[in-house]
Amino acid sequence: MKLYVDFGGYSAIEKGNLIIPRENILNKEDFDKIEVGEVVDIYSKRGKFLGRGFKNPAEVRIMTLRKEELDENYFREKIVNANNYRLELGFKDTYRMVYTQSDWLNGLVIDKFNELSTIQIFNYGIEKYRDVIVETLESLGIDTIYEKSTGRNRKRAKLPEVEGYLLGNKKETIIREGEAKFIVRIDGQKTGFFLDQRENRLELEKFIKPGDRVLDVFCYTGGFSVHAAIRGAYVTGIDLSKKALSVAEQNMEINNIPKDRYEFIEGNAFEILTDLADRGEKYDVVILDPPAFAQSKKYLKNAIRGYHALNRLGAKLAKRMLVTCSCSQPIEPDAFKALVIDACLKARKWAKIIKIGSQAPDHPITSKGTEYLKCLFLGVEEI
Ligand SMILES: C[S@@+](CC[C@H](N)C(=O)[O-])C[C@H]1O[C@@H](n2cnc3c(N)ncnc32)[C@H](O)[C@@H]1O
Structure with missing residues (x-):
């Protein structure tokens, strides 16, 4: 048609x-x-x-964009091509294997954690190719596949939520990221682990000095926390999810971080940050990696207000460095930069951009719609 x-x-x-x-x-x-x-x-x-x-x-x-058949072979070929692309980039065991339209598989996301994989489908047309997807992943050495087609994108496609094993029954695996090890659980948030922040977490290590006090806000299972602790920091992590924090504790343990070098606080980040700021607490490095405040343009105005308030609090608490992220696709990189600098000024902090990070290259940016993650590394000093 x-x-x-x-x-x-x-x-x-x-x-x-x-x-x-x-x-x-x-x-x-x-x-x-x-x-x-x-x-x-x-x-x-x-x-x-x-x-x-x-x-x-x-x-x-x-x-x-070609006149080619959308059949089983199409799916096999595109998944294998996407996998080869990551391998050529140097990814080894753990990576986003398929990132929706960037890999000509619009509405399909596949993450690979060693031999375990999580998939998400947000396209009616892909629904009937589940078996081919499973068979292709199996041929690539995957022995457990867990589908997590849930949430907003699924609703938008008017598809029922689907969650469960398509192959095997492993519950977790331990992945490596540089020198750090992380437990990835199939029942974690989104696809299990935020692979998009890989490069930024590795980058953080370069700026940590032994003995630094680091505040990792929205820490999930301790992604940034573990990398900071490996470099000798004392880390405080904050997250709303008790389940994520219990994995964060385990992640510290499997990385042999002494117990007196970290603490995790369960609660609402905004309230905890306000409390810490009121008490005059200071941290050498503050990391802010909140969930998306704006899922669509409709929420842009409120989201910008939210990011501004959050960054103002973060900047207040930061002595040397602020690492601040946004995974809201509708917020453009320049707009994010401007609001962060403004929030720092309002907190009486002079902010200097050290590095501008984005999503890891296994989440290839091919158009405006596929670019979402922004991560600014800023040096800060009191005005
Ligand atoms: C993008 S993830 C952070 C990923 C993490 N930095 C990493 O590298 O793995 C956002 C986290 O924010 C948490 N969260 C959401 N709303 C929150 C709130 N109001 N206060 C504290 N944590 C919150 C979620 O539980 C989730 O773990």
Whole structure:
């Protein structure tokens, strides 16, 4: 079936954005008649072929910009290609193997943790290829696959939530990240571990001095905390999730960090930071890695306010360095930079950008829509 897009849809595809909302389709009646999950071809108003994908309830997810069959072979080939790309980049056992449209598998995310894998499907058309995905992963040495197709993206595709094993039954594995070791549990948040922060966690180690006091806010299972502790820091981690903090404790133990070098506080970061600031506490390095405050443009204004307040608190507590992140895709890197610097000034801190980090290269950025993680390393001094 042919669907024609307006200029907005056309220029989005020209810029590499492969999710085309119904609003951009000119022949909406045809769109509405097509069964979800069916293959559709997208054309410009003037009849130029633009891409091929699957119809979803409110959008078309373009899979390819070529006129090629979307069949079992397509899935096998694209997964193997995506895996080879990571191996060529030097990734070994643990990496994001498939990152949705960047790997021509729009709406499929696969993370690999040694021989264990978690997958997420957010595209009706991919649903019927589950068996091929499992078989291909098995051929690549994976022995446990856990599907975690839950949350906002699944709702958007009007698909029921699916969670459970597709292969094997392992519950956890221990991964390596530089010198650090981490327990990854299949029942963890999102796909189990935030692989996107890999480079930034490794980068942090360069700035830690033995004896530093480090505050890791939104620490999850201790990602940044463990790297800081390995370099000799005293770490305080904060997170809302008791379950994540119990794994954070175990992660410290498996990295042989003495018990007197870390503490984890369960609670709301905003309240705890306010309390620490009121008490005049100071930390050599403060890390802020909150969940996404803006999942879509609708929440942008509130999100910016939230990031500003958080960074102002973080800057107040930081003596030498602030490492601050945002995984909200709608917030542009320059806007984030500007709000962080402003928040530092409001906290009477002179902030100097040392390094601008992004998502790890196993989450390839191919268009605006695929870039989401920002991570600023800032030197700070009292004004
Ligand atoms: C993006 S993850 C952090 C990942 C972590 N830095 C790492 O490297 O693995 C965000 C974390 O924020 C926690 N969180 C969400 N809302 C929170 C809140 N209001 N206060 C404290 N923690 C919160 C979640 O439980 C989650 O662990």
